[in-house]
Amino acid sequence: MGLATVEGAGRGTQAAAGRVSAVGGGPDRGGLEGPSGSPLGTIAGIAARNSADSVATTREMGKLARAERYELQAVLRGLISENRRIQGCLRFPRGGVSEIQIHQSHNSGLAYYSGLQTCGLGGVCPACGSKIAEHNCREIQAALDVWCGRGGVPALLTLTMPHYRSQRLSDNLNAMLAAYRALLGNGSYRLLRKHVKLDHSIRVPEITYGPRNGFHPHLHILGFFGADFDASAFERQFARLWLANLQRHGVRIDDPAAVLLRGARVQLGFTAGAEYVSKLGRSWGLAEEVAKANRKKGRGEHYSPADLLRHVRDDTLPGAQAVYREYVAAIDGVHLLQWSRDMRNQLGLKAEKTDQAVAAGEDQAAAVLARLTLYEWRAVRFGGRAAVLRVLHLADDDADGALGYVGELVRRYELAGRGGVMC
Numbered sequence: 337m338g339l340a341t342v343e344g345a346g347r348g349t350q351a352a353a354g355r356v357s358a359v360g361g362g363p364d365r366g367g368l369e370g371p372s373g374s375p376l377g378t379i380a381g382i383a384a385r386n387s388a389d390s391v392a393t394t395r396e397m398g399k400l401a402r403a404e405r406y407e408l409q410a411v412l413r414g415l416i417s418e419n420r421r422i423q424g425c426l427r428f429p430r431g432g433v434s435e436i437q438i439h440q441s442h443n444s445g446l447a448y449y450s451g452l453q454t455c456g457l458g459g460v461c462p463a464c465g466s467k468i469a470e471h472n473c474r475e476i477q478a479a480l481d482v483w484c485g486r487g488g489v490p491a492l493l494t495l496t497m498p499h500y501r502s503q504r505l506s507d508n509l510n511a512m513l514a515a516y517r518a519l520l521g522n523g524s525y526r527l528l529r530k531h532v533k534l535d536h537s538i539r540v541p542e543i544t545y546g547p548r549n550g551f552h553p554h555l556h557i558l559g560f561f562g563a564d565f566d567a568s569a570f571e572r573q574f575a576r577l578w579l580a581n582l583q584r585h586g587v588r589i590d591d592p593a594a595v596l597l598r599g600a601r602v603q604l605g606f607t608a609g610a611e612y613v614s615k616l617g618r619s620w621g622l623a624e625e626v627a628k629a630n631r632k633k634g635r636g637e638h639y640s641p642a643d644l645l646r647h648v649r650d651d652t653l654p655g656a657q658a659v660y661r662e663y664v665a666a667i668d669g670v671h672l673l674q675w676s677r678d679m680r681n682q683l684g685l686k687a688e689k690t691d692q693a694v695a696a697g698e699d700q701a702a703a704v705l706a707r708l709t710l711y712e713w714r715a716v717r718f719g720g721r722a723a724v725l726r727v728l729h730l731a732d733d734d735a736d737g738a739l740g741y742v743g744e745l746v747r748r749y750e751l752a753g754r755g756g757v758m759c
């Protein structure tokens with residue numbers, strides 16, 4: 337699955353307007369630096385080497401991304417201290433477990449812990465968000481494969497609305513979601529849907545932040561259209577409906593013509609096989625664009641929520657802490673990725689899992705590398721985030737080495753009198 341300009345999309349589509357374009361953006365590549373004096377010292381070394389070699393291996397990049405997830409999770413815990421789910425995520429054992437296991441991921445080949453609590457807050461938590469995004473990506477890709485196999489055409493519709501720095505994100509986000517919900521029930525929209533054979537759709541809000549204009553909430557709708565779908569005509573007609581529904585929901589619109597021109601944009605996908613290769617040199621298709629909407633790296637001064645958390649970590653954006661907290665409060669209770677009614681059933685997908693279930697889910701095929709008693713886990717946590725990560729880093733290549741290090745951590749823990757502050 338991939339995306340291209342209209343000229344490149346060709347198959348199964350009619351010619352469309354020039355501004356119907358390729359999906360841009362890129363994967364969340366993770367940061368390249370860890371704190372000094374931690375096991376990330378080794379990882380930082382990898383980063384330096386990679387920078388020199390300019391190409392990193394997938395495994396090395398996976399290690400860097402894992403290290404950054406732990407690092408950002410610690411930043412998040414410091415920022416949202418009142419949320420118990422966030423505080424417990426990947427720190428405290430789940431109720432009823434008698435050991436913490438270290439597994440080898442089926443996909444990345446890297447080590448990870450199981451038996452720990454997970455918060456399941458996909459839009460916020462770097463660890464759960466990554467797992468949920470990968471899961472959603474696989475499911476969306478499966479749905480796209482079925483649809484394309486039936487000769488349908490997928491396309492990504494991006495809906496935007498005017499926004500001003502003084503506005504609160506929660507107000508704008510709620511108005512946008514309400515306007516979209518109302519549009520779905522609109523008679524004119526139902527006629528349009530029938531005309532373009534838009535049978536299914538997945539909607540996900542994406543939120544970016546810019547120092548100049550504040551929060552910019554917008555909606556991605558992945559549409560599953562009929563083969564003779566005219567993207568350009570659909571875009572024009574949809575923009576009119578979008579404008580009317582925004583106005584009906586009290587959204588401040590100083591320039592309606594701009595909404596008609598840019599408020600609804602369609603990007604086409606290939607109907608089968610081919611992959612769009614981003615500027616970053618990795619494939620980035622429709623499924624990623626939708627599933628990883630709030631995790632990818634923003635462009636220019638349009639920061640994604642993941643970028644904002646990095647700014648908090650690095651202290652590189654004035655007010656980033658307050659901005660991120662506003663984002664967390666605004667998406668509380670918002671169903672981020674929503675499949676249209678009966679879509680999963682009609683495309684042969686299993687019943688939808690909640691984000692909490694996905695985050696807590698264990699990969700049954702993942703090999704067990706090592707088992708830690710709960711006492712040993714306390715000793716690992718006593719060693720701080722650096723120790724938690726170093727155990728994984730060692731287990732990636734040498735489970736015995738990891739267990740040897742755990743033994744050392746237990747000795748340190750006991751020497752310290754089994755007290756002190758834990759990560």
Ligand SMILES: [Zn+2]
Nearest residue numbers: 425455461464
């Ligand atoms: Zn979490």
